[in-house]
Amino acid sequence: RFAQDARARAEADSFGSLISVLSAEQVDAQATDISRRLAAGETLPLAGVPIVIKDNLNLIGTATTCGSRMLAGYVSPYTATAVQKVQRAGAVIVGKANMDEFAMGSSTETGAFGATQNPWDTSRVPGGTSGGSAAAVASGMVALSLGSDTGGSVRQPAGFTGVYGFKPTYGRVSRYGLVAHASSLDQIGPFATSAQDLALMLDAISGHDPRDATSLEAAPNFAASLGAEIKGLRVGVISESLGGNTAGVEAALKHMLDALKDLGATVSDISLPTLQHAVAAYYLISTPEASSNLARYDGMVYGTRVDAGDVNTSMSRARGQGFGREVKRRILIGTYALSSGYYDAYYSKAMKVRRLIADDFNRAFGQFDILITPTSPFPAFKRGEKVSDPVAMYAADVDTVAISLAGLPALSVPAGFETVDGKRLPLGIQLIAPALSDEKLLTVVSALE
Ligand code: GLN
Secondary structure, eight states: OHHHHHHHHHHHOOSOOEEEEOOHHHHHHHHHHHHHHHHTTOOOTTTTOEEEEETTBOOTTSBOOTTOGGGTTOBOSSOOHHHHHHHHTTOEEEEEEOOSGGGOOSSSOSSTTOOOOBTTBTTBOOOSSSHHHHHHHHTTSOSEEEEEESSSTTHHHHHHHTSEEEEOOTTSBOOTTBOOSSTTTOEEEEEESSHHHHHHHHHHHBSOOTTOTTOOSOOOOTGGGTTOOOTTOEEEEEGGGGSSOOHHHHHHHHHHHHHHHHTTOEEEEEOOGGGGGHHHHHHHHHHHHHHHHGGGBSSSSBSOOOOOSSHHHHHHHHHHHHSOHHHHHHHHHHHHHHSTTTTIIIIIHHHHHHHHHHHHHHHHHHHOSEEEEESSSSSOOBTTSSTTOHHHHHHTTTTTHHHHHTTOOEEEEEEEEEEETTEEEEEEEEEEOOTTOHHHHHHHHHHHO
């Protein structure tokens, strides 16, 4: 009944959080399986907990659209490993969450099936690209959801909607069954409203998967990392992110730093100069990867078929009609950056910058246990404000993409509000840990709670 209640809330959702809702029978089948396993004496940490998953995660027998007309009508023939793992832990999936098309964007406005509204102010975006997964938790439809983060797509929407959003160390969670955007950056992560709930999800989804060669062997015990003291924790505030923030974001950061000091942490600024090149490097690395990954949607093997007589015309029409503007823009930029004559100037140079950024973080972690920055320089922006200005949209990723390039774990924590036009808008502050120290972030937030 608990899962069916969540399904009813999903049906009634007015924020455009979901692309599809599972049928009552599909929800029942999952619930029955859980009852059977509980009766057999299994321990299920998420027994009967309803969740939604982003629509780029495959779940057998359900539509997976990635917010694209290209995949309209596609039904998943298998289930993503992370999704299988939450189901194994007892969760019941009730819906597939809205997103920017193929996870490209920062506002959940570029999907083919409509935009998601921010539950705090419906004239504003919920952030993106996992805006549907974020809004579903923020509105109380479900307590937990899964999104994916390539350059900020879990953290930024978490910040914009006032919930926790966790991007694990690259490789911590299997990408098998997550439709690829940029394979060297993509990582699945949870949304939740408490450190405890985050730990349950992270413990469920982490670990090695023989089907993803980049997935890591050992997985930490997240639940066990809750509740420890953080006295003596060395916190570095990234000084590159200290300009250009709204007054509310500055105040939220200061408030968080004061709270950490009260708990016995030491706080000082640290400069990571290469971060100023992160947005440029990110878009010159993610678009080439995306252009390669999206080559499979030719209307022949994958994607909506358009029969136009000869093969070439059929393919180009399928791609012309199936992809939206932002996806086409990325394919063009990515193909250009990889092409002979430009490769050295763009892709290869961006890869060198990526290495320097990772080195900068490593140097900082020689001095600090965690680093801290805002999740975004501003709270949720208006719908329609940036969607026709790609450069402004890309610039909105300034606080999240460097961490993705370095493969580090980061958590956006709800950190107060800023009142804009009479509406209270949530703010997020981002905590960053060294690679493989994901659980440290949960220790810190559980101390802050
Ligand atoms: N905004 C970034 C982009 O459009 C991040 C996307 C993501 O994390 N999926 O590439």
